[in-house]
Each structure stands twice: as structure tokens, then as C-alpha cells.
Amino acid sequence: MDNSKSSGRRHEEWSPTPLSDKKRMEVSVKHRKVKQALATFRNLVDKLNHQYKASQPVNLMAKTKAMMEAAMMMRQKHQWENDKKHVGHVVGIEVGDIFQSRVELNVIGLHRQFWNGIDYMGTGKNSLATSIVVTNRYDNARKSNGTLVYSGHGGNPNVKSNVSIQDQKLQGGNLALKNSMDTKSPVRVILKFCKKFEVGSNFDYLYVYDGLYLVDKMTEERGKLGKLVFKFTLNRISEQPQSCVALKDDVMGNDDSSRQLASSRPRNRHKSRGSVVQKDVVRVNDLSKGKEKFPIRVVTLTNCVHIPKSFYYIVKSIYSDKFNQATIPCGCDCKDGCVNCDKCVCIIKNGGIMAYDCKKRLASPMGSLLIYECGPSCKCSSSCINRVSQHGIQFQLEIFMTELKGWGVRTRSFIPSGSFVCEYIGEVRDSRQSGLSIDVDDDYLFHTGVGKGFIDATKCGNIGRFINHSCSPNLHVKDVMYDHDDKNLPHKMLFAAKDIPAGRELSFDYNSKGKFINDRSNSCYCGSQECNGQIYIKVKQNDRLTEEFGSF
């Protein structure tokens, strides 16, 4: 039953291939639908949970009941995504995407079983496993090199005691996993991990999609309770993005099991199965030299890489004289922390909507609107609810050397969706003053999106200047005003567009909400399914400056 000898070869079959424009569109639409389905589900759960709690304040199952009911309501309305089971990745879901419950996996079609760890399609000899959820329930073990030993289901309830213990049978999911091994069919793997290690998460456990694996071996062993248990050895297919949930090389199922999936050490230290594990070398302990709340480490895999070329780390943008003349906005008179939307003039400028929730995350109704935070001329304190992005970075971030894109930024801790991450900081200039020329090193020029201003982080900047572009980004840019009134020069603030696991590279779309300006290196290596191949929207060379900045 050991298939491992023939297994070294097949991984190219799932190597990423560039998608046609049509396919890319489809992926993009699906992506949005999945996001929408999750948002609908989460809103419904919140609503139902609230109702249950109001009627039965000590109902510990309220949340589970709310999730099941929400899922069923959506199913009835045909709001589940990806209804047809299939083998392989699910369109619209990327490796590394995080989910807040098992029920969400059903709603978006990643794993269509509420309780069973193995999901499969077809019957008997013709069945194939589609996905497995790896929990600490059985003696599952996962190694940091991408090898996973997964116990079959049934017969051997390791945890529950009132079920009769018996040998596992080669049927259902177990048979499907064996068939997947025989036919070299890939299986989606979802890892459950403990929230304790993901500061800011609301949930006891989270689930991360770790990508496709192949079943390479099946054995039958005596389990702890003396009965036969199937053990499946799966290996992660290489050439997939890292999900960045790191593991220790020990066995799941002990007291520490859930922690293994939550170490903040990124897994892309491990190139691929069989390769030598390389450790990150910390090259600079704090690039900001104490200017940021958290030290900004620079790490590389070897000592040979040059550290980022010299620039001056700043935490506030430097405005040219022209922009300094912009007027300071009049402030609010609030003394109650700006909780009254009808009274706070800054919130009134936001259409009377709170831009942030009580956890300081972006409130969804803000959409694409310009956000006005309270500022220097307001009477409220610096801890008012309407001051978030002006306080600087809140999460530990580090700069690392990517394979193809030069330096990049990744997070060292979990970042919940909607959280402020960092500002794009640099020298704020006007194109007419700067004598901007296409020959300059323009890797760090960020057009402010309106008017003729741009932020140049070439010589002075912060961690924002190291964030790369992605066609399927995990950050989005929001325009924020608080310390001046010039709408042509909003602060460019980056917020998490989704839950981001520790170790994940941060990225935003250079072509939305203000553009980067660059004609030279245009090939995009973001690796996303939606990649359109280019980082920058092409503008004809001669027309470029006029199109970007208007005529001079």
C-alpha cells in the first residue's frame, strides 16, 4: 500500500500556470462571491447569536446554534458557494485564507462536512477524498517539512468515551483517502489551530487552508486503545504559496497539540520536502531605530544578501513648503471620547458613521469613503474612538527578502480583518516642484490619487515602502484626513482586507486608490490566481507624466 516511491514527480501537475483573462475574471468574481457569502454568514450569526443570548443569557451553545441556523438559512436561499464537490483547489479561496469556524468551510464549499474530518465524493471504489480537516482529535501528526500523518475516521474515538471502540473499517472517508492515494489525486488540507496564539482573534479556534496534499502511504496500526487504525501519510504539493502556519516537528494529540499550528514562525523557511531547512538570519534588529512602537527586524536566509540600501526611516511624512500651508481643519469639542455620532464634527464629516468599531477595526459601511479622524485641533483625548491610523503600527512586522520581488513585509502576528497596519510614508511632493523624471529610481513613488501630489519614499520612508504589490492583496488603501484639510493629499493608510495569519507577506494593489508610478520592472510575481501579469497599469511613456499628474 506504500505509494511513496513513485511520488517525487507529480507535483508539477499543480504548478501555477498563467490564467487567461477570462479565467482571471471568473476567479475574481468568485473571490468576491466567497467574501460576500462569508460576510452574509457572519452577519447572520451575529444577529441570531444576539437574539439567542437575549432570550437565554446562559446558553453556552448559542453560538453553535446560531452558526448552524445561519448556514441552513443561507442554504435554503441558495447562498452557499461552490455547491458541487470536486477535487483540487476551490476557486475564490487561496492557500492561507483563514476561517472562523467549521461551518464557514461548508458555506464556501472548502469542506462539506459539519463533523467528519474527511470529505469525499462518489461511492465505494469510485470515491475520492476532496478535503480533510486536521484537528488534534486523533493522533494526527504534522511535520514542518509538509508531511502529515492523518488517522482515519471511525471506530477509535480517542476522545469520546461512550462510543464502542472497534477496528476502523476501510469504508467511507478511509476508503476515499485510499482511492486518492491509488489514483494520485490531490486532497485539500485545512488545519485547525488555537486562537490563543493569534492575538486579536475572537474565536477559540481558527481554520487555515493549507493547500493540496497527496496521499503517499497508508498503513494499519494498533491505536492507543488496542484497535486497528488507518494512518495516512500525506505530503504537501510543492509550488504552492505558503499558508504560513508553522508547526513543530512533534505529534498532535498531546496537551500541546493545538499550539503546534499556531507558532508565529513563518513556514517559508522550508523550501520544500527533502531540502535543507534554512533559518532566518536577523540582519537588523530594528530598522526604525526605536521610532516605531515595535522593532522592525530585517531578516534574510543567508548573510550574503545586502541589507536595504540606505534611506532615512521616518514615522511622519515630510511635506514640502507648499503643502505645509494647507489649513488645519477645525476640530470637535467632544469630551466623551467621540461616541456621539451626531455631535462630533469629525464623525459628521464621515456621514455620521463611526469609521471604526470598538476594537479599532474599520467599520464596513465606510466602504470607499474618505475617513476623517479627529486631529490636533480636536478637544477629545488621543484615545478617542475616532483616532486609529494616526497612532502608527499596532502589529509586529518584519522585512524579509522574497524570492522574486526584492524586499517584502510580513506580519509576525495574526492581523484581524479591518485592522490598521501601517501608513505609506515619505516625502510629499508636487510633480511640478519636483522636476520628476522617468529616469529617477521610481520604485517608491506613490501617487496620492487626486490632484498632482505624490509620496516619494525613495530617500525617506517607513516600512510601507517595502510592501509589494499583489493582484489579490490582503491589505487595502484607505484615504484618511486628520491633521490638514487638503483633500488632494490624504494620508495613505493600509488596512487588513482579510484575516492575515502570522508569517504571511503583506501586499496591496498598486493600481487602486492611488497608483505607483513606474515603467521599468513591470512583471508581476505575486503568484495569485488573479494575477494579470503586470504590477503597474501601463501608460504610454510620453503620456505618462501628463496622465498621472495632469499637464505641467
Ligand SMILES: C[S@@+](CC[C@H](N)C(=O)[O-])C[C@H]1O[C@@H](n2cnc3c(N)ncnc32)[C@H](O)[C@@H]1O
Ligand atoms: C514599493 S517597492 C516594494 C519593495 C521592494 N520590493 C524593495 O525591494 O524595496 C516596489 C517595487 O518592488 C517590486 N515589486 C513589488 N511588487 C512586485 C510584484 N508583485 N512582482 C514583482 N516585483 C514587485 C518592483 O520592483 C516594484 O517597483
